[in-house]
Amino acid sequence: MTEKTTLTDAVHQLLRRAIIEQALKPGMRLPEDTVGEQFGVSRTIVRHALVRLENEGLVVTRRNRGAFVAEPSLEEAKHVFEARRALEVEVIRLLVERMPSSGYDQLEAHVRSEQSVKGKDGPVSIRLAGEFHILMAELTGNAVLARYVSEVVLRCSLIMAMYAKSHSSECAVDEHSQIIVAIRDGDVRRATSLMDHHLGAVAGRAELEPKQDSVSSILSRYGKELAS
Amino acid sequence: MTEKTTLTDAVHQLLRRAIIEQALKPGMRLPEDTVGEQFGVSRTIVRHALVRLENEGLVVTRRNRGAFVAEPSLEEAKHVFEARRALEVEVIRLLVERMPSSGYDQLEAHVRSEQSVKGKDGPVSIRLAGEFHILMAELTGNAVLARYVSEVVLRCSLIMAMYAKSHSSECAVDEHSQIIVAIRDGDVRRATSLMDHHLGAVAGRAELEPKQDSVSSILSRYGKELAS
DNA sequence: GATAGGTCAATTGGATACAATTTACTTGCC
DNA sequence: GGCAAGTAAATTGTATCCAATTGACCTATC
Numbered sequence: 001m002t003e004k005t006t007l008t009d010a011v012h013q014l015l016r017r018a019i020i021e022q023a024l025k026p027g028m029r030l031p032e033d034t035v036g037e038q039f040g041v042s043r044t045i046v047r048h049a050l051v052r053l054e055n056e057g058l059v060v061t062r063r064n065r066g067a068f069v070a071e072p073s074l075e076e077a078k079h080v081f082e083a084r085r086a087l088e089v090e091v092i093r094l095l096v097e098r099m100p101s102s103g104y105d106q107l108e109a110h111v112r113s114e115q116s117v118k119g120k121d122g123p124v125s126i127r128l129a130g131e132f133h134i135l136m137a138e139l140t141g142n143a144v145l146a147r148y149v150s151e152v153v154l155r156c157s158l159i160m161a162m163y164a165k166s167h168s169s170e171c172a173v174d175e176h177s178q179i180i181v182a183i184r185d186g187d188v189r190r191a192t193s194l195m196d197h198h199l200g201a202v203a204g205r206a207e208l209e210p211k212q213d214s215v216s217s218i219l220s221r222y223g224k225e226l227a228s
Numbered sequence: 229m230t231e232k233t234t235l236t237d238a239v240h241q242l243l244r245r246a247i248i249e250q251a252l253k254p255g256m257r258l259p260e261d262t263v264g265e266q267f268g269v270s271r272t273i274v275r276h277a278l279v280r281l282e283n284e285g286l287v288v289t290r291r292n293r294g295a296f297v298a299e300p301s302l303e304e305a306k307h308v309f310e311a312r313r314a315l316e317v318e319v320i321r322l323l324v325e326r327m328p329s330s331g332y333d334q335l336e337a338h339v340r341s342e343q344s345v346k347g348k349d350g351p352v353s354i355r356l357a358g359e360f361h362i363l364m365a366e367l368t369g370n371a372v373l374a375r376y377v378s379e380v381v382l383r384c385s386l387i388m389a390m391y392a393k394s395h396s397s398e399c400a401v402d403e404h405s406q407i408i409v410a411i412r413d414g415d416v417r418r419a420t421s422l423m424d425h426h427l428g429a430v431a432g433r434a435e436l437e438p439k440q441d442s443v444s445s446i447l448s449r450y451g452k453e454l455a456s
Numbered sequence: 457g458a459t460a461g462g463t464c465a466a467t468t469g470g471a472t473a474c475a476a477t478t479t480a481c482t483t484g485c486c
Numbered sequence: 487g488g489c490a491a492g493t494a495a496a497t498t499g500t501a502t503c504c505a506a507t508t509g510a511c512c513t514a515t516c
Binding site: 079 | 276315
Binding site: 234235236269270271272273291292293 | 499500501502506507508509
């Protein structure tokens, strides 16, 4: 059964993945013509994809200037993490209440695949870590929640790519396992606490120090001096 | 200072408002050129607006068939309410923690404007009730959270328009006041409990009985008999 | 009379063409 | 040499055009 998908969808997903895996770095320009030629499609398609990506917070567009890969500020990053925590705590609650029968198998299988790339800090590791959370959200059966979780997780991936010095995936994978156990035990309190700690750790690691000097972060440091 | 806004934005907002206020009823078709002629713009613009509305869950598009005003199922409605509760509980928590100085004034002013249309069940009343929640979310200073709350509130408005027999705005306005008081008291527990009850009541009212027989609700009732 | 097949109208999917706006560079003046 | 204005290039904003797909209606056959 070949799912019929539109070109817009394809370009959308490709760009998204490229951004998450840092092939397209934050702040980089995304001219419609260039991207279109690259994929062999017209500006129209690229445009639609860029609109979607903007809605997802992965790119920003400036009027008559074009689209750029988003450079989330530390404040914005904090906001994303706040929203994410709220959403994922709800996911935990729902999973304790109604985890589907094959849910644990899927989660454990995913953790195993995460462990298989253990040690390698990189795009793949970041992507897999995010997909674990997305999988959890999907297992709630709540498509709305799943979509929002998916969005914030992707934005967090971008944030981590910008700010985190190392993803420290070993720690994360272990925490993922612990969360599964807590859910299986029906212990909402412990599971949410673990998730809270998990996300807090991720957020904390990110806020320590900017990984690379982005244009905007530089300007924000020097801005005050120029505002005479 | 005249904010320069794009045509897409304008059409987007107009359509959104028309849907929320039930000028465009659930299930209604939205042909691109018809809408375009109506607003005096080209299909391109309408198309972009429809893409956004689809992302917001207010319209659904079927491949090569066109866009329709969404007809959320009861299950989908439940999902939206679940997500909404999670988000709004977080809003409460954040407001107790860091309500901006002018926040209470703005909230109370809004409640007064809600009271001014008291008794009139209708589009305006529904819209105002929703905007109260959106205002609260904006007061957290978290734009991400505010955007998500905004989306689920709008979808809930659509859901209420479809399913609720009466909006019972008096009750809601009173509950809004109580929530403000609880937040001012710094009582997270009571405030979240009130919000939970408030949303639960709204959801419960919606789930009682479909207001009008939508095409899909009819089909869902007869679907089992045809699946011989 | 019902059903299968075919043709046709309607509508979207996508590409191209034109207009408007912004940026960057050049040139002239102080 | 620096600054300002004007001009040109590049890129987006918008409109129009062609192709592909879908649904409906009509017809012929069993």
